[in-house]
Amino acid sequence: MTALLDIEGLTKAYPGVVANQDVSFRVQPGEVHALLGENGAGKSTLVKMIYGLVKPDRGTMRLNGAPYAPAEPRAARALGVAMVFQHFSLFEALNVAENIALGMENPPRARDLAARIAAVSETYGLPLDPFRMMGELSAGERQRVEIIRCLLQDPKLLIMDEPTSVLTPQEVEILFHTLRKLAAEGTAILYISHKLEEIRALCDTATILRLGQKVATCTPREVSAAHMAELMVGKSLSVPAREDHTPGAVLLAVSGLSVAAATPFGTTLRDLSFEVRAGEVLGIGGVAGNGQDEVLAVLSGETPTDPGAIMLQGAPVGALGPNARRGLGLLCAPEERLGHAAAPDMSLTENALLTGRLRQGLETGGFVDWAKTRGFAQDIIARFDVRTPGPWVAARALSGGNLQKFVIGREILQDPKVLVVNQPTWGVDASAAAAIRQALLDLAQGGAAVIVISQDLDELLEISDRFCALNDGRLSAPRPARGLGMEDVGLMLGGAHGMHEARV
């Protein structure tokens, strides 16, 4: 049988980095083929070559046995290759049908198109009203628009780039159902992800990339997730370890906290209440844009609130600014590393001063003690294995993972009583992520209270003692994380927006 897509020796180099080196693999019709690898392993470059966005330096591609070298995405689409990107390109002020028409070569009349959209959405169990405005749709629904846009072209090969990163577990189920149905009809799916359990549940074959090279091909159902992780990272990963303990006194208590959105695109926080105890890790899950940034700003002091809404060890801190809270032991690490947690053009030494001034005593009478600050930066670099030539390097010159280690390390080394982190391992490679999680657990072990805000549910269930979910600015009641299944988590995330499949 001829493979649908046959890739042979594909190589692509950028100045200073080889993104793909001699990659070969095959995708059969009707196969769900996973492309697995860490950030920077070369997955994106590989699919961009298949989709005609990037030209390979060397190597050949064959589609249905015929030579295939798309000059641009339009050529790829004409030959039946479609792609759903991680970031959507949709216009919020237009409705679903109009958005889909914009991406078509020869759009049919609006009424016909709407009928076709309705038909496809019913066939594949993707509920979607063609006349709703894009701005009203959830991330999961927007993804459906992109998928339907692809399906209308009747693709032979559908490429999906990290499709589940924006979905609730229930939405993931709907998506998988659709993809299985497509595969059963003979459409091949190239599925990019680094989530191992997903791949085991969905994919027939997996090609694993590491540092731009193919390191293995396996059948995900037959190997363990741990084995695939080792292939992906190249060494065995330590699962964060922690001992059992009983939580201590309440360190941080938030009650009845409501904050109106600062901008039209922000989220209004509604009646938040929770508490964290010494030695405890509280996980706050939720799909992006449900108030994560706002919760961090309220806890860090960037957004002041009523004094009594936030109590730190029994003292009201709601009206205090960031530095006053740091002085009392409430430390934070925001999600956005460049520009929020760190100043991109400043050196690591200068960035160490950003939050370390008070607790590390880096200033006397208004004058900065640069020698001491440099020492603090060097300490962070050494203790958290930040790969950089030295503390004089600008923050933006570091890779995402290394800067994240620096940012988290900067707060942990200040010996916080309460630490709040938002997306601590976002965009960080697997081994660095494991190190960061372990550091957070060690901190809790030492008697601090840790709040982890994250969209990575596996991460939260792995390190949290209790778990709660943020949905549209509301926080669910925290539940013990141990024994919580994905189904429960999904219900807590609320996923209220059309998570049930369309009933035909």
Added chain:
Amino acid sequence: MIVLEKRAEPSRAWGAGGPILAVVLTMLAGGVMFAALGIDPVEAIRIIFWDPLFSERFAGYSRPQLLVKAGPLILIAIGLSMGFRAGIWNIGAEGQYIVGAICGAAFGLAFYPSENPLIFPGMVIAGVAGGVAWAMIPALLKVYARTNEILVSLLLVYVAEAMLASAATGWLRNPEGSGFPGSRNLARHPGTDNPELFAGTGMHWGVLAAFVAVIVAYVIMTRHLLGYQIRLAGQAPRAARFGGVNPARLVILCMGISGALAGAAGVFEVSGPAARISIDFNVGYGFTAIIVAFLGRLNPIGILLAGLLMALTFIGGELAQLMLGVPAPAIQAFQGMLLFFLLALDVLANYRVRIKRKVAA
């Protein structure tokens, strides 16, 4: 295709060598222009860059002028640079300079004809207060009404100019001046004068203040927490808020500092080189200082050098007009070339030029 790639870190070599190369390139390009105008290029360039300082004929007059012209430029530019570093754009230093001069002169003239030695310090304080007050209008409007400080501070320059005209022709006019506009001569009256401190150097209190400002600003920007917060707020406003910097406080502080220094420059000018309040005693130092600030890369030492260079081209340019009959527009074009080369080469400190071959489709 030529592509500019951002360097991971600014290049030190280009940062130091760039300005020197820029002056050399300006001499070459300017020489071509002068030659095309039928003027001996070597002589023209010697007159602009060399004669003001070292010629036996002219240096006696023009060497002191270097400090006289550079002093106010540096003093104002230092104040502006701190705000610019924080992303606070005070474009109206000219207005603060004028109001400072009016307030200082009014204070001095109020005690006329007293020669009490405390009058001059009082004038300086009054001038600083005037500059600060004028700068607080855009600052407070920005903080409390979210107006744009660029527009408000710029438009207030024209209000200040109207006030200057009314002062010079009305309430500060010299009662013994036979009806001519302009105040009494402050520079020739002991008590209100800002004398040359060392004969033949051009050094007056304002120049001294400018040098002190350079040193203080250097210490603040490199060693003090305020300088760190200013740089942080300018580079990453969100990180600054996270780091506990209060943006409103920073706006008021930076506008206040730049207003204070511009106001002080106004007093020193009106009691020294300009000698009196007149309709047009201000010669645009407040605007030129913006160029000086950026030419010096908002760095105190850079501003010191940029102010001196700027003053030199002004004096040398005037001399070339006088001696060789170089047309004034040619001198302005020459000054423009200098700015162009300086800023163009500045790009190379932060970016690296790469030539990419276009891949055939």
